[in-house]
Amino acid sequence: MNVTLMINGLETQARFNDEEVEKLHKPLLKLLVDKQKQLQRRLVVFLAAPPGTGKSTLAAFWEYLAAKEPELPAIQALPMDGFHHYNDYLLANNLKQHKGAPQTFNVQKLTDALCALHQPESDWPQYDRNLHDPVENAIAVEAPIVVVEGNWLLLNRPEWQSLRVLCDYSVFISAPPELLSERLIGRKMRGGLTRQQAEEFFHTTDGLNVLRVLENSQPADMQLRMDEQGGYHQD
Numbered sequence: 001m002n003v004t005l006m007i008n009g010l011e012t013q014a015r016f017n018d019e020e021v022e023k024l025h026k027p028l029l030k031l032l033v034d035k036q037k038q039l040q041r042r043l044v045v046f047l048a049a050p051p052g053t054g055k056s057t058l059a060a061f062w063e064y065l066a067a068k069e070p071e072l073p074a075i076q077a078l079p080m081d082g083f084h085h086y087n088d089y090l091l092a093n094n095l096k097q098h099k100g101a102p103q104t105f106n107v108q109k110l111t112d113a114l115c116a117l118h119q120p121e122s123d124w125p126q127y128d129r130n131l132h133d134p135v136e137n138a139i140a141v142e143a144p145i146v147v148v149e150g151n152w153l154l155l156n157r158p159e160w161q162s163l164r165v166l167c168d169y170s171v172f173i174s175a176p177p178e179l180l181s182e183r184l185i186g187r188k189m190r191g192g193l194t195r196q197q198a199e200e201f202f203h204t205t206d207g208l209n210v211l212r213v214l215e216n217s218q219p220a221d222m223q224l225r226m227d228e229q230g231g232y233h234q235d
Contacts, residue, residue, distance in 0.1 A: 005060040008079065014057050017231050024234060025065060028171075028222070029072055036073070036145050036168060044117055044166060046220075047149040050213035051100075051206050052180035052187070053226050058173075059149040066145075073116035080150025082125030082134045083110040090176060100209060102152050107159045114166040117146060151209060154217040164218065169173035172220035174235075179228060180210050 001016045016025070036043035049055040059077035066075040083105050090096040095104050109125075116122040126138035152160055154172060164170075184206045189200035223235040 005064055005065055005101060006059060007056050007060050008127070012057060012060070014061060016061060018060045020231055020233075021065070024224075024232060025062065026069070026151060029062060029066055029069070029075065031073055032075070032145050032169060034119045039168065042117055042143075043145045043168050044114065045145065046153040046163075046167045046170040047147050047173075048151065048153040048170065048217060048220065049149075049215070050151060050175070050180060050210040052183040052210065053173040053175050054230060055149045055173060058232070059147045063149055073145060074143040075147060076141060076146045078124050078141065078146050078148045079118035079127065080105070080110070080138065080148060080153065082138065083107075083113070084134055086133050098204065098205075100151075102155055102157065102160065102212075105152065107163075111163060111166070114148070114163065117141060117166075131167075151213050154220060155213070156216045156218050161218065169222075170220040171222045171224060172217060173226055173232065175213060175226040177207075177210055177214065179226070184210075203221065 001018055001021055003014050003016070005012045005014055032043060032045060037060060047055050047059055056077075058080060059079075063075045063077045066072040084090075084099065085093075085095070085104055085106050087096065090104060093209060095101075098104055113122070113124060122141045123137035124139040124141050125134045125136050127133075128135045148167075153163060153167070154160075181202055185195070185198040185202050188193060188201055193201065224232045225235055226232055
């Protein structure tokens with residue numbers, strides 16, 4: 001299945017194996033629908049994974065798939081990037097060079113936003129890739145099922161552990177670190193870096209985040225793993 005998805009305001013081409021869609025993704029979405037009906041309120045799903053696993057694309061695909069299936073209610077993907085601390089804060093606290101690491105996110109702001117999801121109407125911030133800063137109230141949250149996606153949602157540290165009670169169902173994607181290194185280095189090279197520059201960035205930033213997520217995340221309700229072709233399988 002070839003699809004065009006909107007991710008962070010940009011069109012992205014993605015491909016999903018038809019068998020995988022029928023055996024994994026559609027049953028998962030139907031499971032989420034059943035849970036939402038049982039709760040009789042908005043269902044909050046965490047999709048946590050290390051960089052390079054395609055979690056933003058996957059969340060957008062679930063949103064797309066729900067829109068195509070008559071028996072499924074709307075699903076809305078909500079990125080975690082809008083909870084970065086502002087650059088002024090990062091600079092003042094010598095954190096700019098670590099942007100993307102757990103300490104560069106405003107966990108209290110994320111907690112408040114997750115609590116607000118249980119109101120009929122709420123808003124969600126979005127990270128502006130031109131401003132390189134969050135934009136508040138950029139996304140109107142309307143769907144009965146929301147998928148919050150990010151690296152650190154299941155991080156096994158006290159300030160992040162407290163988010164777990166605000167989540168109704170969690171999904172975690174794992175992958176071999178060496179597979180993610182090639183994907184992330186390739187991504188940076190497509191963005192204009194040389195191989196050497198991309199490898200340096202991986203070793204100083206992305207690579208550290210990959211290992212931290214894989215080694216220090218809490219168990220999820222559903223464990224997925226990504227294969228070398230970028231497909232997903234349930235463990």
